[in-house]
Amino acid sequence: MGFARTCSVTLVGVEGVVVEVQADLEPGVAAFTLVGLPDKSLTESRDRVRAAVVNSGGEWPQKKLTVGLSPASVPKAGSGFDLAVACAVLGASERIDPRVLSDIVMIGELGLDGRVRPVRGILPAVLAAADAGFEQVVVPECAAAEAALVPGVSVLGVRSLRQLVAVLTDEPVPDEEPQEPDRPDPLMAGLRDLGGGAITGMSGGPGRCDQGHDLADVVGQHTARTAVEVAAAGGHHLFLEGPPGAGKTMLAERMPSILPPLDRQASLEVTAVHSVAGLLPPGRPLIDTAPYCAPHHSATMQALVGGGPGTARPGAVSLSHRGVLFLDFSDC
Template sequence: MPLARAWSVALIGLDGRLVEIEADIGAGMPGTKLVGLPDAGLREAKDRVRAAVRNSGQKWPDTHVTLGLSPADLPKVGSGYDLSIAVAVLSASGSVPATKLLGTVLLGELALDGRLRPVRGVLPALLAARENGYRRAVVPVESLFEGGLVDGIEVGGAERLTEVVAWLCGDQELVRPGPQKEAVEPDAPDLADVVGQPEARWALEVAAAGGHHLLMTGPPGVGKTMLAKRLPGLLPPLSADQALQVSTVHSVDGSLDSSSPLSRVPPFVAPHHSISVAALVGGGSGIAMPGAISKAHHGVLFLDEAAEFGGERLESLRTVLEEGEVRIARSRGVVRYPARFQFVLATNPCPCAPPRDVDCCCTPNARRRYLSKLSGPLLDRVDLRVRMRPITAMSAHERAEPEPTATVRERVLRARDRAAKRWAERGWLTNAEVPGPALRRDYALPAEVTRLLDRSLDRGALTARGADRCLRIAWTLADLAESDTPDADHVAAALEFRDRRAA
């Protein structure tokens, strides 16, 4: 009873689990049986693989073939196991030697003519293989750019099954990843394009300096969307580790760009208000896929016309904003996707949204119903709120020349550097990441500095969570002012940003 083994990787969210594919060729009627919790797409693999093997000039066994995928209780999803199944069967039948299979993972879908097609999630699969001590991997040629991102593992690419067979037999070498391309970053929109709005520009600078969430309220056409799109240009470039995390999410989603797979620019994601909850937070049948919030990891999630998103979509973000990850429970298990982003919302003050408040034709109840879609618990998690005013002058001689992005970004980077040095021992990078207990206990401010904050808590105008966020904003304001600690003015300014009337 010839028996052979090959290895592949199953993805549960971004976590990879090594899967052992066993091929047993035994006596009995010709046929192929696949066991080990395969999904519908994987159950069809036996027909795809048999046709690919035959059309690649190899012989498929004319007896019974049993294919076992272990761990047997782990759900197997997708077509990425085709190559490993084909190689396991060929090794069991004696068509290829098994010497190179040990310590090698094989990923890829097979076409009926033997072509190797790319699959999603190659990058996290290779990272999982490296962590488990595997030293080689074979992937489709189209996925080699992902293999080039992973150090410590030898990655080879093939266009057809025949090339993999020749490599196993020692007759030829596989294609190796080329040098990593320098990512061509698009020019970011400039803040100088935004007319007026000094309060909103300052709020955007504070948000960028501290990693804070931001809500902008104002009539249409005053620059809410323009300001939000310019936030990534104020943020520091992603570190190598952060860029790899972002690329891993996009690899699972299938949207990783081969021309710049390791972009250092923070992602900017702006879904339409008609998006479903599953598309926003992640979901789908079987193993859940990442949603828009995970694609915005280490970047900016912008909800334009936020009140139009509806309560179900907005409330689904409450836990994510606190924890920085989304957990999606399904019958086959729980998957986790990272979702640590800056949250920016823009909304009109009422349904009719005239240029001036005096022209509003909405009843007070209609205005309340419209803004009540942004619930109190959600707004309590938004650090900065700013009310934008209509533009009153478009002529250059009637308004001050706005600062460009480069000037503001210098101040932001200096403030971020001060914060990173202060929290370095704790592992935090921005003020927004600092837990409230640490601010109150280890970095407590004098009573005369927080007196206004205590008074707001005593009156019930502020929640405990809101007080913690005020302290974080105060530290950011101090960093922008290049002060060692916040003073009473910084705390007062932080309270102004928390004013519910700005919502």
């Protein structure tokens, strides 16, 4: 009989909840039971974890295995529990010292070959771990920069389960090929390539959420520019009226360029929302400028306010937090 526990984090909206992952091994017919209100993707972690452990050179315990996710009353979603489940099982089978695992939070999806893949919401997950008093976090290597934004937390970025096991057992760390760059999430990467950072499948309606324009590029439009500057200075709402081609969109999408840079707390808030949505720009773990979001006039309610099947995704209102939300009804 063996028992081990470690921790991971589930997301409820854009807030993280620390979850204790417990693994218990007992004599009996070999079976793997996962309890604690897991969703479909988390239930499938049984097969991912088993294959990852075996393909990483480990031995899968041929006993009755029960993995519990506590608190059991909180729904768990996503594949980010894979790393914690694998290490808890290895701890219960005494491949890893269980005492080493109890104070570590682990977040990451496992491939069948044992590679650690990134998941959405690393920043809010690490923030929740820090608020709960944890000081050590393990994340995919490509998300280590995002996790390191949280002060007071020691971040270990790993490329594979083999590397993590080696670190936890004080063995030589094997060399692994780095993950291909700019591929944190194939779905969201594909949506981002649709032009200007398009957002479609996430929230049920087409839209745009991008930056890069400067109000200094505008020639003329003195009255409209004054209105934009006053609204930006005072944090006011702004109503732009005029015929198509008058310059409403041109002025609105340049409004973020005259907003002040986000302070540290605001940057973490904005980055957390975009992290949950899977829309963090590659190589830019911290968003420190005001975001701009312009959903299409045909966008659904879910696209505007967030939602969707399973775990709710941020909508345009949330993605424009601390920035500019432009609602254009000229084409209606």
